[in-house]
Amino acid sequence: MTTAPANRLKAPDKALLAAYGGAWRLALPALAASARLREGWAARRAPRDWAAPCDVWVQAASGGEAYLAWELFKAAAAATAPHAESGAPSPNVPGGAQVPADGAPAHRQLSFLATSCTSQGLSVLEKAASWCRDNAPHVAVRTAFFPFDAPGWMRRALDQAAPRAVVLLETEIWPGLLAACAEKSVPALVLNGRMNARSLAGYLALRPFLRRVAPARVLAISEADAARFDLLFGAATAEPMPNMKFDRFASAPEIPFDANPVAKVVEPGASFVVFGSVREEEESDVRAALKALLAERPKTVIGLFPRHMHRVAAWKGHLKADGLHAVPRSRAGGPRGPVEPGTVVLWDSFGELGAAYGLARAAFVGGSLKPLGGQNFLEPLAQGVEPFIGPYWSNFAWVGREIVESGLVREVRSADELAAELAKTLKRPTPPAKVKARAAAYMDAHRGGAARAWAALARLLDGEAA
Numbered sequence: 001m002t003t004a005p006a007n008r009l010k011a012p013d014k015a016l017l018a019a020y021g022g023a024w025r026l027a028l029p030a031l032a033a034s035a036r037l038r039e040g041w042a043a044r045r046a047p048r049d050w051a052a053p054c055d056v057w058v059q060a061a062s063g064g065e066a067y068l069a070w071e072l073f074k075a076a077a078a079a080t081a082p083h084a085e086s087g088a089p090s091p092n093v094p095g096g097a098q099v100p101a102d103g104a105p106a107h108r109q110l111s112f113l114a115t116s117c118t119s120q121g122l123s124v125l126e127k128a129a130s131w132c133r134d135n136a137p138h139v140a141v142r143t144a145f146f147p148f149d150a151p152g153w154m155r156r157a158l159d160q161a162a163p164r165a166v167v168l169l170e171t172e173i174w175p176g177l178l179a180a181c182a183e184k185s186v187p188a189l190v191l192n193g194r195m196n197a198r199s200l201a202g203y204l205a206l207r208p209f210l211r212r213v214a215p216a217r218v219l220a221i222s223e224a225d226a227a228r229f230d231l232l233f234g235a236a237t238a239e240p241m242p243n244m245k246f247d248r249f250a251s252a253p254e255i256p257f258d259a260n261p262v263a264k265v266v267e268p269g270a271s272f273v274v275f276g277s278v279r280e281e282e283e284s285d286v287r288a289a290l291k292a293l294l295a296e297r298p299k300t301v302i303g304l305f306p307r308h309m310h311r312v313a314a315w316k317g318h319l320k321a322d323g324l325h326a327v328p329r330s331r332a333g334g335p336r337g338p339v340e341p342g343t344v345v346l347w348d349s350f351g352e353l354g355a356a357y358g359l360a361r362a363a364f365v366g367g368s369l370k371p372l373g374g375q376n377f378l379e380p381l382a383q384g385v386e387p388f389i390g391p392y393w394s395n396f397a398w399v400g401r402e403i404v405e406s407g408l409v410r411e412v413r414s415a416d417e418l419a420a421e422l423a424k425t426l427k428r429p430t431p432p433a434k435v436k437a438r439a440a441a442y443m444d445a446h447r448g449g450a451a452r453a454w455a456a457l458a459r460l461l462d463g464e465a466a
Helices: 011-032 063-079 119-135 151-161 175-183 197-212 223-233 280-296 309-321 353-359 378-382 394-399 415-427 432-444 449-461
Strands: 056-059 110-116 139-145 165-169 188-193 217-220 238-240 272-278 301-306 326-328 344-346 362-365 387-389
Touching: 011 151, 011 175, 011 197, 056 063, 063 110, 063 119, 063 139, 063 165, 063 188, 063 449, 110 119, 119 139, 151 175, 165 175, 165 449, 175 188, 175 197, 188 223, 188 449, 197 223, 217 223, 217 449, 223 238, 272 280, 272 353, 272 378, 280 301, 280 309, 280 415, 301 309, 301 353, 309 326, 309 344, 353 378, 362 378, 362 415, 378 432, 387 415
Parallel strands: 056 110, 056 165, 110 139, 165 188, 188 217, 217 238, 272 301, 272 362, 301 344, 326 344, 362 387
Antiparallel strands: none
8 A cells, every 4th residue: 555645635635634734823822831842842843944855754752662763773774784795785775775895885875864752752862863873874863853743844844854755653643744745655654553442543533534645554563453553544554563662672781789879778688679660549559568568578678669759758658657667769878878677768869770670589560550551561570570560551561461471570460469479579589590581582582573664664665565
């Protein structure tokens, strides 16, 4: 399926786009009041100097998608690396350009424009661009804020970027951008696509229009997601691919105890349990689990990490009301040395959760005891700890239920069960090296999404069906 040419757009489509553009302009005063959107304000309206021509425009909504873009750049760099000794065409280079024996590619650089809606996403993309400069100079990445999706601004943005293809990551359906691509016959490709039933229901109201501006191809993270994209854009638009997020997973290098900042807080070999990324809605459950665990194993040191720092004050009150001995991280590990056994250390600063997992004998990952979607349980696995999670982890369903069935991640249903299982684990934790090896084997079996994504994009650049 190819992107719809301009003559496929009908009068209702043009009226819809005109109303859509008008809504963007009416919303500008409200958008300007947002501190998040004020950053990069001028760029978000696609000024005349917003971008220079590129081969591919990649849109990554925020930080998570930006990391996927980085994996795509790595795959493109590996597939198009010059073959210095042979002078042969580099595999998967669009056009099959020759590479001379001195290693300098005969073809022009593969150039990407990478955009994001958020400053966090842009920061990740800038790191990816720096990685390419240092490790793959034949791949150039320029970054910019993603423009507001008003059709006129998107047409101007597309004229400036003049890409041969546009890539949208995960769930990015921008009517203005897709319409501009259709009008200018620029093929669009959705990679690592995901769409839940609720999102599909919202988009179906625009199905006639979206089918006329549909992407050339969708590579989705599951059969179910592919089926939803097909329902929206038309049959045979989508197919499944390995989730690119698996390509990002790597066992973290072991941090020597003396170099670990959390070593100032806990004694070597301490019975240390991390409660990571705890959300407000599950605080009562976590309080119950803390009390039960410390009643069973009173010498355990607890590292308590609220997901949001504004909850630290509330947690101070909770711990005092529950009669637990607690100290804030900012006052722990100083001249007095590590905390006493039985202490709850309340983390009131950012940046040490991974280091804490590296010293933990057991861990719970929050956002999962209530229907909140869960938080990143791969982080403790990368540090060699088998995490416990609650039953609600839809945000990470892409990992596959097999990770629970294999015993790498342990699912509990209640605070009481969590406390009991943590206490049992503290008696005989699995050695970190064994956990890392099993986790790496699981991830290896699911990798390959980035290479598959680049292969589809390379075929699109060559004018073939993705």
